[in-house]
Amino acid sequence: REDKERESEDGFDGTWIAHPDLVEVAREPFDRKLGDRPHQKHRLREEVNVAAKDLLNVRIPDGEITEAGLRTNLNVGLLYMESWLRGTGAAGIYNLMEDAATAEISRSQVWQWLHHDRAKLSDGRAVTPELYRSFLSEELEQVKSLVGEPAFSAGKFQLASQLLDKIITRDEFTDFLTLVAYEYLNQSTS
Structure with missing residues (x-):
């Protein structure tokens, strides 16, 4: 659950799971973060700077x-x-x-x-x-x-x-x- 919370907070719109029984556990943090939005493209993560x-x-x-x-x-x-x-x-x-x-x-x-x-x-x-x-x-x-x-x-x-x-x-x-x-x-x- 902690990994999925972090991923949703980091701006991901979804995640990978290893087993169908984990769908609900993984979905909950994303549903909470996304609400009725389909994605987090508005979240630009300007605090992250990566160069070549x-x-x-x-x-x-x-x-x-x-x-x-x-x-x-x-x-x-x-x-x-x-x-x-x-x-x-x-x-x-x-x-x-x-x-x-x-x-x-x-x-x-x-x-x-x-x-x-x-x-x-x-x-x-x-x-x-x-x-x-x-x-x-x-x-x-x-x-x-x-x-x-x-x-x-x-x-x-x-x-x-x-x-x-x-x-x-x-x-x-x-x-x-x-x-x-x-x-x-x-x-x-x-």
């Missing part, structure tokens, strides 16, 4: 980039991308229902860390293309171990890895990972 340099800042206040975090981003990115390539838009990954937004966050963080000269892991190692690719390769093997050889061979994990690598190593940030993967989705379902 802020969006490119990978520093995490009181936080760090960890090897585990980088590996998790790659692992979840691989699992989701492979599922998406098989035509499944929402996938159960580690007992959570994930969608493209999760994969977008994962690959966006890795892209930003890789393309930001000062991004370092908590142990001091720089996030370089070589380090990233070694982790991607290891995570692909981890996924193979997780799903088993038959499912791995029958799946689209290699393609998912290639596409993830293509998106993450591009100099220009790719708007949506699904745009790059879409041509392969059409090939596999036709």
Whole structure:
């Protein structure tokens, strides 16, 4: 409930929920805030000032980039991308229902860390293309171990890895990972 209160106070017009039983709990703060208005476009949030340099800042206040975090981003990115390539838009990954937004966050963080000269892991190692690719390769093997050889061979994990690598190593940030993967989705379902 507190999250939904904050979101409605921050100017959002609605929210995401994980289960239909949460509709009423989530709706109440928005109904109260919106009243009979369809949106909060009138609320400009002039107290919030964000510049391009802020969006490119990978520093995490009181936080760090960890090897585990980088590996998790790659692992979840691989699992989701492979599922998406098989035509499944929402996938159960580690007992959570994930969608493209999760994969977008994962690959966006890795892209930003890789393309930001000062991004370092908590142990001091720089996030370089070589380090990233070694982790991607290891995570692909981890996924193979997780799903088993038959499912791995029958799946689209290699393609998912290639596409993830293509998106993450591009100099220009790719708007949506699904745009790059879409041509392969059409090939596999036709």
